[in-house]
Amino acid sequence: MNPYTLETGEDVIRLVCECCGKPKRRVWGFVSRHGDAHAAYYALLNVEEDQPRVGLTLSIGPWWEGAEPSDRSWVHLEVWTDAENVRMRICDPEQSNFYPWEKGGKPVNREEAMESKIFSEIWAVADFVVFQDPAVHSYLESQEVNILGRQERDADNPIYYC
Numbered sequence: 001m002n003p004y005t006l007e008t009g010e011d012v013i014r015l016v017c018e019c020c021g022k023p024k025r026r027v028w029g030f031v032s033r034h035g036d037a038h039a040a041y042y043a044l045l046n047v048e049e050d051q052p053r054v055g056l057t058l059s060i061g062p063w064w065e066g067a068e069p070s071d072r073s074w075v076h077l078e079v080w081t082d083a084e085n086v087r088m089r090i091c092d093p094e095q096s097n098f099y100p101w102e103k104g105g106k107p108v109n110r111e112e113a114m115e116s117k118i119f120s121e122i123w124a125v126a127d128f129v130v131f132q133d134p135a136v137h138s139y140l141e142s143q144e145v146n147i148l149g150r151q152e153r154d155a156d157n158p159i160y161y162c
Contacts, residue, residue: 004125005032006132012145012152015044022048025145026155027135030063031125037063039125042098043079045139052140054079056088057096058126059104060118072105075113075122079130081140086130088123090114 009028017024025047031039040063044055056079061072076096078089093099093107100107113119131137138146 002128003033004038004128004132005035006030006128007032008133008135008149010150012135012147012150013155014152015155022046025135025139025152027133027150029129029133031128037067039063040104041125041129043129043133043136044097045135045145047139047145052081052142054130054136054140055096056126056129056136057098057101057104058122058129059101060121060125061105069103069105073108073116073118074101074104074106075108077122077126079126079136079140081142086127086140088126088130090122 007030013026015024015026025045026042028042030037039058039060041056041058046053056077057074058077059072059074074093076091076093078091080087090110090113092109098104108116113122129136130140134146134148135150138144
């Protein structure tokens, strides 16, 4: 039995990248493990690129009320597809537009993640998000972004600073 459950955020946010002027979409959600709040994520869908690519900022650790950010760690991953698979790579935290994301906990780079006790958990939760969040999954499958259960809206500040 899968220990994870997903709660998607309410919105699909429309943004425009300041660097390239192209539209993006952002979604977010929470992952519980065995019923406990375990992770939060933000996924930036690069909807006008030739190949689907997602910037996934993922915080692992306790997210219940009263939990401290110091008990969490976060990573920024690049997620894309090739002919047969979904691929993921841990990037420098500074590449996330959420950096320094104090609420997410300690930012972890690739080397730190590989040495961390949460290394396998990062991959497990990221994999779960990629396949269970309908917006992320549909986009990576080169389909129209599935907004089922969410409403699409413009960002409060529609210019995305990358």
